[in-house]
Amino acid sequence: MAILEVENLSKAYGSTTALRNLTLNVEAGSVYGLLGPNGSGKTTTLGIALGVLRASGGSVRWFGQEPSASNRRRVGALLETPNFFPYLSARQNLLLAADVKHADPSTVDRALDLTGLGTRQHDAFKGFSLGMKQRLALASTLLGNPEVLVLDEPTNGLDPQGIAEVRDLVTRLAAEGKTIIIASHLLDEIEKVCTHVAVLQRGDLRAAGPVHSILVTADRVVLRPAPDTSATVLQQALAALPWVTDVRPEAGGAFSAALAAGQSSADLNRALFAQGIALAGLEVRHRSLEAQFLELTK
Numbered sequence: 001m002a003i004l005e006v007e008n009l010s011k012a013y014g015s016t017t018a019l020r021n022l023t024l025n026v027e028a029g030s031v032y033g034l035l036g037p038n039g040s041g042k043t044t045t046l047g048i049a050l051g052v053l054r055a056s057g058g059s060v061r062w063f064g065q066e067p068s069a070s071n072r073r074r075v076g077a078l079l080e081t082p083n084f085f086p087y088l089s090a091r092q093n094l095l096l097a098a099d100v101k102h103a104d105p106s107t108v109d110r111a112l113d114l115t116g117l118g119t120r121q122h123d124a125f126k127g128f129s130l131g132m133k134q135r136l137a138l139a140s141t142l143l144g145n146p147e148v149l150v151l152d153e154p155t156n157g158l159d160p161q162g163i164a165e166v167r168d169l170v171t172r173l174a175a176e177g178k179t180i181i182i183a184s185h186l187l188d189e190i191e192k193v194c195t196h197v198a199v200l201q202r203g204d205l206r207a208a209g210p211v212h213s214i215l216v217t218a219d220r221v222v223l224r225p226a227p228d229t230s231a232t233v234l235q236q237a238l239a240a241l242p243w244v245t246d247v248r249p250e251a252g253g254a255f256s257a258a259l260a261a262g263q264s265s266a267d268l269n270r271a272l273f274a275q276g277i278a279l280a281g282l283e284v285r286h287r288s289l290e291a292q293f294l295e296l297t298k
């Protein structure tokens with residue numbers, strides 16, 4: 001089921017184009033990352049999707065319908081750090097937030113449990129670590145038990161422990177069946193918690209799809225010819241395969257090459273073997289998402 005469908009979305013702030021014809025679909029159960037450097041349009045996309053900003057063009061659909069107050073209640077959002085009262089406890093702050101949102105106050109307990117704040121619920125907010133403060137902010141998005149969470153840079157400003165806590169929480173919430181949309185400029189974050197990613201750069205969509213498929217299409221294979229295989233014959237055979245590109249010599253008489261999406265190293269081995277070419281070694285060299293990201297946004 002489509003949770004969020006964004007079609008041809010554009011946004012201009014005066015002469016600045018923040019988004020250009022952005023189209024993406026978020027399916028139920030996915031953890032969808034919007035990845036891009038500062039100013040690439042992530043917050044603008046989320047703001048329009050949540051009805052906080054007006055688009056210059058294009059459309060947004062939630063749960064297959066036009067945005068409305070009732071489908072908006074099915075989405076918990078964290079766009080900016082909420083203001084909590086320093087002298088009130090975590091629980092009191094959440095009860096107030098539930099009141100403001102017209103969310104069922106009985107969902108406060110569950111939000112505290114899910115964010116691991118149950119044992120600290122009666123402690124004043126002012127004594128919380130940054131990680132706990134952010135978990136409380138996440139707890140406030142869970143009030144009313146929404147099916148979808150939209151989080152803008154949820155680990156910004158946290159130390160490594162706070163980052164780990166928030167990532168762990170996102171993973172647990174996803175395992176509970178929530179659909180989560182996260183904007184982040186951190187590759188590492190997207191790689192660790194997301195199932196899908198859309199890469200944005202200066203308002204343009206550079207790539208979108210399952211995190212794994214984006215990684216796999218960027219893989220290279222390294223081939224070492226068997227001692228009785230001529231390097232020239234191997235090179236000619238590789239050049240003749242339309243789904244093998246960018247063949248480069250490597251150290252020790254090996255070659256590396258890129259494979260088109262959907263082709264595996266086993267396909268390559270079979271194709272070469274069928275031509276009587278034996279390999280002494282064939283290894284897949286996974287490129288990091290970082291290398292892929294830099295290439296997409298260079």
Ligand SMILES: Nc1ncnc2c1ncn2[C@@H]1O[C@H](COP(=O)(O)OP(=O)(O)OP(=O)(O)O)[C@@H](O)[C@H]1O
Pocket residue numbers: 013016017018036037038039040041042043044045185
């Ligand atoms: N209110 C505004 N007025 C003018 N320009 C804006 C406004 N908000 C955003 N922009 C511009 O729109 C572009 C996209 O900004 P946006 O905040 O959506 O990017 P982002 O990817 O979320 O980056 P960041 O993480 O830095 O917020 C940027 O060039 C930004 O300067």
